[in-house]
Amino acid sequence: MPELPEVETIARDLASALIGQKVLKAEFLNTAIRENCYTREETDLNGKTINRISRRGKNLIFHFSENLAMVCHLKMTGRLLVDSDRSRDNKHLHFFMRLDKSDLSFYDVRKFGRICITAESELNQHPRLSKLGPEPFDITPAEFTDIVKRRSKSIKLILLDQEILAGLGNIYADESLYSAGIRPTLKPYRISRARLEILHGSIIEVLDVAIGNRGSSVDDYLDGFGQAGNFQNLIKVYGKTDQACPGCETPIKRIILGGRSTHYCMKCQK
DNA sequence: GACAACCTGACC
């Protein structure tokens, strides 16, 4: 479900509500969602204070006092909600944390999401975090081009690969390629450096606008307070199969790349 | 690369 803009929105929401609060009790209601790389127990969080909440790629990271951290990945249908009404849905509630003044619930219909409790000082060894590529905002267009040019697979699959670039998922990969006028199937050796630098700018712009609109609620996504985002109203090609391209009216084409639906305009994207 | 697996629910 959530990609970089959605996770960023949730991180900011949770930070605004929960920073400075102390954990009274943290518990897994379903240990299947506990990541097997954990090095600390949920009970270790009791009495600790949330100092900071950050994002890395699509991961949310809670930083507690006394060298404790918690890494959350929402995968497709995970939700982290402040003060949710648990009586409405406790079937899909898998983790719960009571704090001084609020509580935090982790829901996930499909149970793909994961939570890992570890030491702050061990975050750099976390199996997923340690392999992530750079954040799109942290590199220059030239650096982005260098990274992409080293790879041989199609540009869409490169954008989706979290070890190459962190944070893009299916919606924002399709939207960025549309904005840059690049066909998703192209391999980097067929794309000029100038066009790849434009693509980097498109990625930054699409992500910035999506963050400004609090993410895309295409299906399940809700922010930290249970509210939908707005970017789904600004999507140009993702999920728009057979609908008119906003630029030229040509019907949007859908193909499968790497097992994922891929949407593009065959006239605007060369 | 393609494909199945992990799960559940929505929709045709």
Added chain:
DNA sequence: GGTCAGGTTGTC
């Protein structure tokens, strides 16, 4: 009954 889903991982 079949298809599809904002993700990731592991296996031919």
